[in-house]
Amino acid sequence: MTKKLLFVCLAAFMIFTVACSNNGNGGEEKPSNSTNSPNTNTNEETDKPLEKVTFTYFNGVAAAKDKNTNETTIGKMLEDQTGVNFKIEHLVGDLNTKIGTMIASNAYPDVMIPDAAIDKILDAGAFIALEELIEKYGPNIKRVYGPYFNQMKAEDGHIYFLPFSNTVGEYIPDPNINQGAFWVQRRVLKEAGYPKINTLDAYIELIENFVAKHKDEDLTGMVSLTHDWRFFATSNPPNHLAGYPNDGNVIVDMTTFDAKTYAADDNTKRWLSKLNELNAKGLFDKASFVDNYDQYLAKLTSHKVVGFFDYGWQFANAQNALKDAAKADPTQDDFVYFPLPVTFDGQKDQYLDPPGFVKNRGMGITVSAKDPIRIIQYLDNLLTDENQVLQKWGIKDETYEVDDKGRMFRTEEQIAKIDEAFNESYGFKYYSWNWPLYGGGSSLPDGNSAAPGLQPEVFQMSLTDEDKLILDKYGVKTYAEMFAAPDARPWYPSWGIPKEQGSSQQIWETKKDEITKKYFPKLVLAKQADFEKVWSEYLEAFGKLDTAAYEKWTTEEVKKLIEAAKQ
């Protein structure tokens, strides 16, 4: 009996292995087929331009279900216009591994967004140069990206990919705070009578008073995100507190345009000694330095954390959960976080992003592409005003309305209708970003915002009564109005300046991260009397880095960008 069972098991196992190995073979054959066919395909398609064709598209930045674009409402309409369908594949697992495999096998999808691995892709020569294609087939690309061509050029003078952060038309600021800010629970402001908070001391006092008044609630004054690469949520604040936007590792002087690192300057010292003080008073959560990202988000939704610094996009999951709870039960509004423009001494803040241009992210056509002409024509076709409206607003009377003054808006039913499932089937999920587009803050020729989220009418619709109340108390209409308008910085963001793989700048950044990750916790958790001693230890360790070379390189790149923007 047992023997029989054993045989059955064994047989099953063998069938399984055979099946698996067959699958494996099948999987391996596919890419070679697609790379073998390009020549024949191109010939066919130039004869009959509107023949339906499917290209592959790898998206290394977003997480969504893999899909054919023509399975979505928007994608179907675009296919009707161009005859082109894209099979979108999203990243699963590790980006560098995925990209590394593509490079090693020299088999790429037709178009791709390599995101952070873009340096590797460029290094491997996987993108084709686009200038000639744009010249011949891309009048709209020329119109939309023309002002940026100088900045888009690689060192060899070619353009290899189309970035996403271009603005078209008049600049419309984001009414929400997706960027950095010091956040505080709304109930704290309510209890304090909605005071105007713009210095770090006032902010900390606010938190301190609140925690002191609510001793029995077991509250945490402040937490800080430190996990892995997100450590910048702890190391960037000094730069913001000094009144500069997020320029990565440097502060760029507004008169001399010299880039200076701030990881070991007085701003950082001031910020860390404040945290040290908070820790001594038991107001800072020590576990900040060992918690991972998930634990951090869990703490923010626990109602126990009074305040923290972070970027809006980074804790959006927590904030959205709190907002949803507040929508269902208005008393929960107390726990939603409100952004404050905090600086060291109340100087002008620069938390809002200036209209910048991120040069090291984008979409390119690969050397494996079967028919670059059809692809560039499709991308060009996306960049008409009509199609931009289609991609972001949808179809009139279905997902948006136009009033008699020509302003576009959405009704409450429409807003309610557009949830995650709708986004997927309709195609907003796949089209509102990650294609060449009118980037963030762009507007249409008629003055409407290109993106519904930035349209004041739509934003107003999304506010709850409590939202309106707190904004009203501060005399503003949007969250962004709490902050100062951004100054023009043509180099912004300087963290977007491409760095070569394994270059000395990259090694400097890695080593700097290592040192700060090691010493910042020590500085914050040290006894107050020992702070100076640990700080000088830190300075000694930091002094071993060749910071001057890094600053020199960044300054040169910044000045190049200023020149490029003048042309």
Next chain:
Amino acid sequence: MEHKPTMSTSILMLPKKPSGLKRFTIKLLEQRVLVLMSVPFLVWLFIFKYMPLWGWTIAFQDYKPARSFSQQKWAGFEHFQFLFQDERFIRVLRNTLAMSSINLVLGFVTAITLALLLNEVRKVAFKRIVQTVSYLPHFISWVVAASIIQTTLSPDGIINQMLLWAGFVEKGEEILFLGIPEQFWTIFGASTVWKDVGWNTIVYLAAMTMIDPAQYEAAEMDGAGRIKRMWYVTLPGIKPVIIVLLIMNIGYLLESGFEPQYLLGNGMNVDFSENLDIFVLKYGIAQGNYSLSIAAGMFKTIISFILLFAANNLAKRMGESRLF
């Protein structure tokens, strides 16, 4: 060289001793079925274990992907130099060796102890329950296990709560265990034991079933108690297994694992948690510096080779069973 002993034992059975090529051919014919059966595995071994050795050339180049071999720039021993001159490397090596030694010693001692104890349990139901409970953590992925460990050790975690309750720490003075660099090895050792002790007992328990019950009976007749029987019968009975496993594990001495250090490590304990694999990830793979990664890999392989041969040799000298 190394084949001599095994050969001579089998040859003893043959009446006459043919020599050289002839003997080889006869043997080959005799065992043709066995040889044929092993061919696919040899091919597999060659393709997947020997062919990639070609990639070692990358360690001597400034390797750039997607370029042919002739287009690569040669760098000599530059990457090895970077590796050995970096002060971090010594620290990383120390951590690697320390953590794998902890793993090795704790792993052996706890697993053998647990196996010995389980072997003495007479109630089958109880034994099964203990085994299942101790296996379970092995099947939890390190990502989940690390979260469990982090939560347990956090300032408001169960351990601090117990210390607080027992009066060892004051409120507000909770210990940040993962923030104390020196404690990382302890935490690491304890976590790996928790995770793998049950799993590691399996092979010893299997070895124990091979021991002739007559030996126990004889020992009992001679008046040996339970402890004595464990010491004089069970342990010698599983000694060959222990030694073979020990030799194999010594070969892996530079593999101290990756996940626990990566997931439990943080900026505060980096001096004690960063091991060779994480170093390679940070400065090699993450920077696209494949050459450095390969150089570190080569270094690891060569050291492992030396360790393996040394351990095997030692076992041979001590007259114990060994790998080859």
